[in-house]
Amino acid sequence: MRGVALCGVLDHEGLQKLSALAVDRRVGAGATLFQEGDPADDVFTITSGMLKLIKPMRDGRRQITGFMLPGDFLGLAFGRTYVYSAEAVSESHLCRFSRAEFVALMDRFPALEKGLLGRVSTELAAAQEQMLLLGRKTARERVATFLVSLCRRQGVGSGQKLELAMARSDLADYLGVRTETISRCLTALRKERMIELPDPDHVVVTSLPRLEQAAEG
Amino acid sequence: MRGVALCGVLDHEGLQKLSALAVDRRVGAGATLFQEGDPADDVFTITSGMLKLIKPMRDGRRQITGFMLPGDFLGLAFGRTYVYSAEAVSESHLCRFSRAEFVALMDRFPALEKGLLGRVSTELAAAQEQMLLLGRKTARERVATFLVSLCRRQGVGSGQKLELAMARSDLADYLGVRTETISRCLTALRKERMIELPDPDHVVVTSLPRLEQAAEG
DNA sequence: CGCACTCTTGACCGCACTCAACGTTGGTGG
DNA sequence: CCACCAACGTTGAGTGCGGTCAAGAGTGCG
Numbered sequence: 001m002r003g004v005a006l007c008g009v010l011d012h013e014g015l016q017k018l019s020a021l022a023v024d025r026r027v028g029a030g031a032t033l034f035q036e037g038d039p040a041d042d043v044f045t046i047t048s049g050m051l052k053l054i055k056p057m058r059d060g061r062r063q064i065t066g067f068m069l070p071g072d073f074l075g076l077a078f079g080r081t082y083v084y085s086a087e088a089v090s091e092s093h094l095c096r097f098s099r100a101e102f103v104a105l106m107d108r109f110p111a112l113e114k115g116l117l118g119r120v121s122t123e124l125a126a127a128q129e130q131m132l133l134l135g136r137k138t139a140r141e142r143v144a145t146f147l148v149s150l151c152r153r154q155g156v157g158s159g160q161k162l163e164l165a166m167a168r169s170d171l172a173d174y175l176g177v178r179t180e181t182i183s184r185c186l187t188a189l190r191k192e193r194m195i196e197l198p199d200p201d202h203v204v205v206t207s208l209p210r211l212e213q214a215a216e217g
Numbered sequence: 218m219r220g221v222a223l224c225g226v227l228d229h230e231g232l233q234k235l236s237a238l239a240v241d242r243r244v245g246a247g248a249t250l251f252q253e254g255d256p257a258d259d260v261f262t263i264t265s266g267m268l269k270l271i272k273p274m275r276d277g278r279r280q281i282t283g284f285m286l287p288g289d290f291l292g293l294a295f296g297r298t299y300v301y302s303a304e305a306v307s308e309s310h311l312c313r314f315s316r317a318e319f320v321a322l323m324d325r326f327p328a329l330e331k332g333l334l335g336r337v338s339t340e341l342a343a344a345q346e347q348m349l350l351l352g353r354k355t356a357r358e359r360v361a362t363f364l365v366s367l368c369r370r371q372g373v374g375s376g377q378k379l380e381l382a383m384a385r386s387d388l389a390d391y392l393g394v395r396t397e398t399i400s401r402c403l404t405a406l407r408k409e410r411m412i413e414l415p416d417p418d419h420v421v422v423t424s425l426p427r428l429e430q431a432a433e434g
Numbered sequence: 435c436g437c438a439c440t441c442t443t444g445a446c447c448g449c450a451c452t453c454a455a456c457g458t459t460g461g462t463g464g
Numbered sequence: 465c466c467a468c469c470a471a472c473g474t475t476g477a478g479t480g481c482g483g484t485c486a487a488g489a490g491t492g493c494g
Binding site for chain 2: 055059061076083084110113117124127128129135136137175176
């Protein structure tokens with residue numbers, strides 16, 4: 001769109017070319033696609049569902065670094081092993097490529113590589129935004145920030161219903177707090193009339209401007 | 218080295234080709250190269266010194282997302298404006314390219330684009346590691362983790378002197394804590410005989426294994 | 435010498451964590 | 465069909481880690 005490398009990787013005829021070579025793979029909700037440290041033999045693109053990327057610690061603590069949606073790529077680590085784990089949030093389907101195949105594809109279709117550069121750059125920018133959230137924002141600001149970005153991603157304004165696809169525990173591991181804190185902050189924002197909570201899986205943003213203000217100072 | 222896209226971007230003849238087109242730029246210690254929101258007209262590579270990438274908030278809070286060293290690229294945002302600020306930690310020199318020039322260069326030299334993809338991917342992996350640190354680690358673990366990675370980057374083992382190029386305030390903004398906490402944690406690690414602090418700008422790691430243990434649970 | 439700045443240390447405080455109880459929901463089997 | 469149970473979400477009470485505020489030591493510069 002804007003820049004040379006912002007074009008979607010899987011648009012146009014590229015998708016068909018790739019699909020022909022790919023092997024379909026299904027993962028049920030909660031199942032693990034691969035774990036940190038596994039040999040990074042495959043590259044995946046998501047066709048349906050949602051997966052979470054997880055950085056685990058030995059004692060059980062974990063940080064979710066992102067939620068991946070259809071069209072996103074997984075397993076692009078440039079080492080011999082994956083540097084994060086990937087688990088399905090909901091049942092998901094993916095296309096699997098061997099690493100060698102994928103590298104060959106990049107050489108044959110420079111547009112793929114160009115698209116990947118744009119995509120990885122966008123992910124890096126999102127990661128920097130998340131570092132600000134994790135390093136400097138209060139719990140309330142984190143939850144508000146998350147809801148605002150969810151509005152943007154789902155293209156939803158004030159008054160419409162947002163879908164929370166993931167559990168509180170995933171939200172907590174994504175925002176660097178405990179599940180109890182997620183609950184408390186959601187309740188607080190509801191009591192301040194910025195959101196409504198018709199059920200645990202849905203949020204209605206009643207005042208996006210005030211939520212945006214709550215997201216930053 | 219390992220993967221197709223891991224090669225240094227500025228190795229070999231590429232550096233000379235690029236340098237011929239670039240405009241030299243000097244920034245003094247503490248000076249700002251560009252700020253978040255400025256029109257992203259230029260791309261830079263560092264030739265000497267060190268810069269910090271900063272995500273600022275309106276109320277003064279800030280998160281440093283990384284320290285950039287010679288050979289690194291700055292300003293690769295794929296939007297019309299920079300998405301972070303860049304300030305010099307120490308006096309630095311850079312090569313400046315106009316965005317248009319740089320895009321043209323990538324088209325002419327596919328190896329540049331390939332190298333960039335590897336570099337951005339590596340940065341993304343580091344960002345995910347940092348998200349784990351900021352979201353889940355204690356202050357003590359954060360400082361220990363930082364020192365361990367500094368050892369790796371400077372290729373230093375137990376007993377050798379590490380150089381802390383940046384101030385406590387930069388360290389604090391990088392690790393998501395206050396300067397007082399940095400001081401307290403360094404003192405604590407010193408009292409536990411993992412490090413020595415000959416002066417504020419240097420650290421001697423006396424037991425890298427124990428420091429690594431302190432870095433993760 | 436004096437001033438500004440950085441770093442360190444101490445005392446106190448508050449936000450988020452911990453632990454616990456309870457309500458709700460959805461799946462399972464009697 | 466409903467009893468049972470496990471998993472999830474919410475709420476409350478108390479605690480502790482790191483933040484806040486303040487003072488003092490060390491350092492470099494004019």
